[in-house]
Amino acid sequence: MSLAADITTAPSSARVSPHAVRGGLKAGQRRIGVLLLLPAAIAFGLVILYPFLQALALSLFEYTLETPAPRFTGLANFAKIAATPDVWQAFATTAIYVFFTTTGTLILGLAWALILNQPFRGRGLLRSMSLLPWVLPSTVSAFIWGWIFNSRYGVLNALLLELGFIDMPQAWLSTSTGAMIAVIITKIWLSIPLFMAFFLAGLQNMDREQVDAARVDGANNWAILRDHVLPHLRPVLIVVVVLGVIGNLQQFDTIYALTGGGPVRATAVLSVEVYRRAFEQWDIGFASAIGVLWVATLLPPAFLYLRMLVKGA
Amino acid sequence: MFDLSSTVSKVVFGLLLALIGLFLFFPLYWLIISSVKSNAELYSIVPTPFPLAPTLTHFITALTTGKLPMYLVNSLIASGSSAALNTLLALYAGYSFAKYRFTGRQPVMLFMLSAQMFPFGLLLISIYPLMSEVGLLDTRPGLILSYIVFALPVSTYMLYSYFSQVPDELIEAARADGASDLRIFHTIVIPISIPPIVTVFLYSFMWSWNDLLYSMTLIVSDDKRTIGPGLLLTYLNEVNSDWGGAMAASLLASAPIVAAFLFLQRYFIQGVTAGAVK
Numbered sequence: 001m002s003l004a005a006d007i008t009t010a011p012s013s014a015r016v017s018p019h020a021v022r023g024g025l026k027a028g029q030r031r032i033g034v035l036l037l038l039p040a041a042i043a044f045g046l047v048i049l050y051p052f053l054q055a056l057a058l059s060l061f062e063y064t065l066e067t068p069a070p071r072f073t074g075l076a077n078f079a080k081i082a083a084t085p086d087v088w089q090a091f092a093t094t095a096i097y098v099f100f101t102t103t104g105t106l107i108l109g110l111a112w113a114l115i116l117n118q119p120f121r122g123r124g125l126l127r128s129m130s131l132l133p134w135v136l137p138s139t140v141s142a143f144i145w146g147w148i149f150n151s152r153y154g155v156l157n158a159l160l161l162e163l164g165f166i167d168m169p170q171a172w173l174s175t176s177t178g179a180m181i182a183v184i185i186t187k188i189w190l191s192i193p194l195f196m197a198f199f200l201a202g203l204q205n206m207d208r209e210q211v212d213a214a215r216v217d218g219a220n221n222w223a224i225l226r227d228h229v230l231p232h233l234r235p236v237l238i239v240v241v242v243l244g245v246i247g248n249l250q251q252f253d254t255i256y257a258l259t260g261g262g263p264v265r266a267t268a269v270l271s272v273e274v275y276r277r278a279f280e281q282w283d284i285g286f287a288s289a290i291g292v293l294w295v296a297t298l299l300p301p302a303f304l305y306l307r308m309l310v311k312g313a
Numbered sequence: 314m315f316d317l318s319s320t321v322s323k324v325v326f327g328l329l330l331a332l333i334g335l336f337l338f339f340p341l342y343w344l345i346i347s348s349v350k351s352n353a354e355l356y357s358i359v360p361t362p363f364p365l366a367p368t369l370t371h372f373i374t375a376l377t378t379g380k381l382p383m384y385l386v387n388s389l390i391a392s393g394s395s396a397a398l399n400t401l402l403a404l405y406a407g408y409s410f411a412k413y414r415f416t417g418r419q420p421v422m423l424f425m426l427s428a429q430m431f432p433f434g435l436l437l438i439s440i441y442p443l444m445s446e447v448g449l450l451d452t453r454p455g456l457i458l459s460y461i462v463f464a465l466p467v468s469t470y471m472l473y474s475y476f477s478q479v480p481d482e483l484i485e486a487a488r489a490d491g492a493s494d495l496r497i498f499h500t501i502v503i504p505i506s507i508p509p510i511v512t513v514f515l516y517s518f519m520w521s522w523n524d525l526l527y528s529m530t531l532i533v534s535d536d537k538r539t540i541g542p543g544l545l546l547t548y549l550n551e552v553n554s555d556w557g558g559a560m561a562a563s564l565l566a567s568a569p570i571v572a573a574f575l576f577l578q579r580y581f582i583q584g585v586t587a588g589a590v591k
Contacts (some may be wrong), residue, residue, distance in 0.1 A: 007459060032494045033413025037421070040406030043398075044425055051439035052431045053408055058439065112333050115326065128578060130337060135574045137523040139544045140563040144340045146549065147347060147556050155343060155360045192337060203314070211314060221315045229314065250432045252526040257545055270409050271434045278438045279530055280453055291435035302430035306423055309470075 059289035065282040077289035087290055089265060090273035094249065094297070097269050101251075102244045104188040109195025109240070114229070116196065117203045126127045127200075134193035142257030145186040149173055176266035183267050186254050191247070195240050203229070203237035210295060239308060245301045249294075270294045348372070348560035357555050371561035380535065381562050384543030388522055389569070391453060391539055395460035396518035399468055402461070403513055408498055412484065422473070426468045430489025436462055437530055444531060451533045459527050464517035471516070475509040476502065508580040515577055521571050540566045 059077055061070035073313065081087050116127050133141065148156050160166045172178035211228055219227065227241040230237075252271035255261065261268035261276065268276070278287035317323050347355060349367040375381045410422050440459050441450070449455030479502055487497045503510070525541035532538050538546075544566060548559035574581065 019395070029413055029494075030415040033409045033415045036405040036409035036413070036498075040402040040425075040465065041421070041459075043402050043461055044428070044465060047440065047458055048428050048431065048436065051436045051443060052428070054437050054439035054443075063536075108333055108336070111329055111335070114314070115330050115333070116515070118317065126334070128575065129572070131578060132341060132571065133337060135523075135570050136567050137541055137544075137570070139541045140344075140567050143544070143549070143559045143563050144344045148340060148343060150556070151358065153358070153556070157429070158358075158360050176575055183411070183455050188342065189336065192333075193508065206314075215316065224315065246430060250434070252434055253541070257525060271432065272386050274432075274438070275526070275530075279441075281444060284438060284442075288435070288438055291432065291438060294432055294435060295430070298430045298432065302427060305430075306427055309426060310423065 005176060017157045055288045055291055056295075057288075058285055059292045061288075062287045063284040063288075064286075070285065073285070077286050080286060081289055081293070086265060087273065090268050090270050090290070091293075091297075093180075094269040096180065097187075097247045097251075097255075097267075098245060100184045101187040101191065101248045102219050102241060104184065105191040105195050105244060106237075106241060108188065109192045110199055110233075110237075112192060113196045113199030113203060114225075117200060128288050133190045136190070138190075138253030139257050141186055141190050142254045145182060145189070145254075146173070146258055148210065149178075149182045158173065173259055176263060179263055181266050183258055184253045186239040186258060187248065187251055190254065191244065195244065198236055198240045199233060202233050235308075238304070242301045242308070246298060249301075250296055270297075295297075344560055344563060347557065348564050349559060352557055370558040372565070375558055375562045375565060379547055379562075380538075380543065381540075381547070381565065383536065383565065384540045384547075385569075386539055387453075387537055387543075388540040388566075391460065391528070392518050393455050394453075395457040395521045396464075396514050398457065398463050399517040400510060400514045403465060403468035403472050404503075404510065405498075406469045408476050408502065410473045411470070411476035411479070412481070422469075425466050433462060433526060437527060440527075441530060442460075450531060451537065453537055456528060456531050456537075456539075459531060460517070460521040460524065462527075463514075463520035463524070468513040468517055468580060472506075472509055473511055474493050479505070481503035485536055511577055512580045515573055515581060518573070520572055 058070065060072060060074060062073045062076065063070040090265055112130065116123060116130065136144075148154055149172040151157065151169055151174070154169075154172070156172070157166070157169040161169065170178060172182050206229070211224055214224060214228060250271055251269070252275065255267055255269060256275070259267045261272035270290065271294075274287050274291050277283050277290060315322065315326075317326055346364050348371055349369065350361070350364045351366060351368050351370065354361055354365055406425075410418060437459075439461075444455045444459070449458065465510040483501065484497055487501055488494075492500075523541065524539070525545070528539040529542040529545075532542070544559070544562055548555050548562060
């Protein structure tokens with residue numbers, strides 16, 4: 001009897017009111033979905049969200065070695081930023097660093113992807129090896145380039161002297177411009193692989209017939225690149241630029257290991273500035289306030305990125 | 314894609330290949346040959362393009378006299394544990410986002426992803442006092458937990474993208490057979506998801522292995538120090554710059570991650586780029 005009732009009620013109720021049955025099923029499903037998410041959500045809240053909100057809040061407090069209990073001071077930290085040209089300089093340094101690293105990586109990463117998209121012998125091996133700079137520990141990248149840029153025994157000076165570009169060895173890492181060039185080149189070098197991988201993935205789903213047809217119509221390589229390849233890569237290009245800007249805005253390890261932000265403050269980008277204020281001078285409130293402005297610089301690319309993800313999903 | 318039959322195009326292609334290739338690979342070549350040069354050869358004003366008398370002295374010194382082996386083991390423990398933890402968390406979260414519908418699913422997912430924009434350095438400002446308060450400062454669990462910051466959002470998204478492609482019919486069929494949701498996930502979905510799971514593990518392992526900032530700040534005792542700050546403190550500091558040792562130690566520190574990467578790179582690249590290229 002009960003069995004027969006089950007059999008007859010299930011489909012009939014589904015017909016009369018689909019929400020009755022599906023809603024009931026869904027409620028259980030929903031619970032499981034939330035439970036599965038819970039561990040990650042807790043971890044996320046604990047080590048990402050809570051610290052983030054706390055850092056935002058700390059920007060309104062005086063919190064230093066002398067005042068170990070945070071004291072609310074309103075916008076005083078931001079007023080202090082306005083009165084501290086060193087911090088403005090960190091913003092300018094960051095802008096220079098982000099601009100040159102992103103542009104440099106973009107051009108070289110795209111060129112390298114186009115090259116590795118052509119068929120030639122040894123291409124597979126070259127593709128695999130091209131990813132190496134990206135997987136090396138940041139300290140190792142800094143060591144490699146620190147050694148190349150070394151003023152006394154560095155191979156770069158030797159090479160430039162040999163070629164006649166310079167008359168005497170340059171002390172790259174102890175001049176403002178030299179140090180900036182070194183940290184930018186290091187970052188470009190280690191980011192090319194990632195950019196290249198994105199571009200290669202984009203090139204692989206390109207319509208070959210369209211290119212072949214254009215070729216039959218007499219288009220040369222330059223026209224193919226301009227009219228077909230670049231327009232096709234546009235979405236990838238945007239992703240890569242946005243991710244590149246986000247990554248470069250946050251870069252700390254290679255800069256710190258290579259120059260420590262120096263000489264003096266020449267390569268002190270925001271990440272280094274915040275680190276120094278927080279963990280060398282223990283001015284946590286002030287560091288947090290700089291951090292809040294730092295997050296503000298990240299918002300535009302972050303917004304673009306999220307919008308792309310929403311569209312993609 | 315391009316037609317390289319003309320001489321001009323051949324020359325341009327070859328030139329670009331050589332120049333960018335040189336930029337990418339010369340530093341790696343220089344790393345390797347510098348690690349096998351003797352000090353006398355390293356510290357000569359005109360560098361030698363090939364090692365005149367290759368020697369393993371720097372490797373032997375790094376492995377036998379310094380603390381490098383200890384740093385490597387510490388890194389292995391910290392990165393391995395945090396990658397395992399991160400993968401486990403992302404696994405369930407990614408599956409939940411992909412296959413369940415509940416209120417707030419999309420906003421929560423977007424919010425977790427947007428966390429990628431929270432600068433790691435800013436988070437550290439509050440992670441430090443937090444860890445200090447709960448007694449996890451200068452401990453391995455504290456560092457392992459903090460490393461979640463690096464990879465959890467992206468890992469969750471990578472697995473979410475993969476699980477979204479698992480056909481619903483597969484799950485529905487098992488459900489019709491009476492299998493519980495967890496059982497379906499563990500016995501049907503996970504076994505067909507090994508490549509992305511490995512990718513996520515490797516991705517988060519790489520982030521922690523390569524970290525300098527967090528380890529340098531959260532770990533004070535030398536006996537728990539990981540390879541990033543370990544290298545920096547040992548080889549290049551105010552009183553000491555042992556470049557030969559630095560190069561040999563760099564190679565040793567890179568070996569595990571490079572080996573893992575070379576084995577799994579195909580999955581790896583697919584996983585990392587899949588999220589963004591649609």
